[in-house]
Amino acid sequence: METLALLMTGFAVASSPMNLALAALGAVVGTMVGVLPGLGPVNAVAMLVPVVFALGLPPESSMILMAAIYIGSEYGGRISAILINVPGEASAVMTALEGYPLSRQGLAGVALSLSAWTSFLGSVLATVGIVLAAPVLSRWALAFGPVEYVALMIFAFACLTGLLSDQPIKALLATGIGLALSTIGIDANSGVMRYTFDMPNLIDGLAFSTLVIGLFAISELLILLQSHRDGVSVKIERMGRNLFNFKEMRFTLPSALRGAGIGFFIGLLPGAGGTVASALAYSTERKITERRDPEGSRFGKGDLRGLATVEAANNSASNSNFIPMLTLGIPSSGTTAIMLGVLTLYNLTPGPMLFTSQPELIWGLIASLFIGNVMLLAMNIPLVGLFARMLSVPAWVLVPFIVVVSAVGVYSGKSASFDLILMVVVGAAAYWLRRMHVPMAPLILGFVLGGILETNLRRALSLSAGEVQILWSSPIAIALWGAAAAILLLPRLLRRALPAEARLSED
Amino acid sequence: MSSNRSLGAMALLMAGILAVFGWGLVAPFAYEPVGPRAFPMLTAVLIAFCGIVLLIGGGNDTEAVSRRTMTGIVMLTVTLLIYAVIFERLGYVPSTFLMSGIVARIFGASWIQATLSGAVLSVGSYLLFDRGLDVVLPAGILGGLF
Incomplete structure (x- = not known):
């Protein structure tokens, strides 16, 4: 009951006119960016970090805007996958697998509307799951001290390296680079300058928005140029019938529900996310179908069930x-x-304490996920043709525009040329790393968590006067260390379960 | 040298830089058992480990790009770098006009398309951000015009 009351508070926050407008704006912008080939949720959210700050929004509003952009670009990502067989990000690869053949058969409209519906179904079911699970977990998480936090972060890094990439060593390297970058700047505990090389611009450390934009926006442009020059031209299939019918909905409902369930649990694991979830849901569904109904299986040639389960799982x-x-x-x-x-930029420490100290933020965000998903469904079915037209925007219009948004965003933070130059250098370095298949997600995670990890590590060792044994002194910590070890071994087993197409490194 | 080997070599170089410049990081007054040096050193060890594994393992999984693409990549990077440098000195509108025009050319626009889109983008975004959203942008050499 308490949860229900909190959820109602959340809805009150989320349905203030400004927050509603932000959610709608985020949904539109997110979908538009998601449609663009090559640009996914990470790029969309990254580009808008400084813009959110320039607007001077309160924390709950900026979270609502970013969440809407995030969810919106997940909706948008399937449009380019289905229409032109170009998945915007790794998690849409499975969507293209079934969706593109459908649109070749003149069923693009059906595929698009059905995937919008199953995306919605998956999102809403998962949000219900958040409402039920999050308060319980947060109460449990309050028992976490510095020792448990260290173990938890090691577990998170293990998940990222183990589950995400087919080359764990490169994910580990990315984590290391992120951790190293997080040490730049003044050390809060001792006042010692670390790796600032006497540059005043580095005393506060690398600016988060500069790093994020370099990593995800600028490097993406270089990748875009590579595929623009080496790639093939785009041809959009005809839409055909616009909406799925009731029979198709009933036919795909069990698959969508299974996908939503798989997606929910995979999404709980740090580091897993949409890519692993959609791949696992796809292969599960394919196995189930081929066992029960080998005659009717059209997997690989455009099966609505495959599309439904993948989209539900991903979202x-x-x-x-x-x-x-x-x-x-x-x-x-x-x-x-x-x-x-972004939360840390607002001086908010993410974690269980937020549930008690910032209930408006947490529950406003959760409520806005419901609202955002309804908006996205309402928008995506009638307006899909409009969004699809984004695909015909030529790169020479798009790319300068992305550069401008990135540069203005970075400049607005500190008003320094230094950060603009840093943005380009980071972007070029990130492009080089990405060409070598070094994933970017562990890098940014290492950067974000590096400070927290170091603080907790030093706090734990202060408690024990330098004895390292304290790091595995509690049952929770031991369990997490064990889980971290298990997850590093798990991919060898998972690899056999996943189809080859899933083995993309997500970036 | 294979791509994984060069990545490994870069990782070792980075670990070396971390170690060399981090070794002197000692707090003048130590209040706690772990000072500012330990964490960077752990990171350096982690990166060095990855570097060694990559060096030994070798292998190559970077898809080849054509020479034309490579020139494009270099041109785009240099253009963006110059843009970052002239952003404040020349001012937002002229530097954005130049950047946008050149980038549009790199992505295959005609001269007319590049000029027109550069003009629209530079002036339009200046009005949107500086006037509309109160993001202060450098006026530069066109300071008197707007």
């Missing part, structure tokens, strides 16, 4: 991602890591 996981981020302060994807970084 369910992106929503349940919020649970570890909100309750433990451990983001499970690049996008939630960025949102967490």
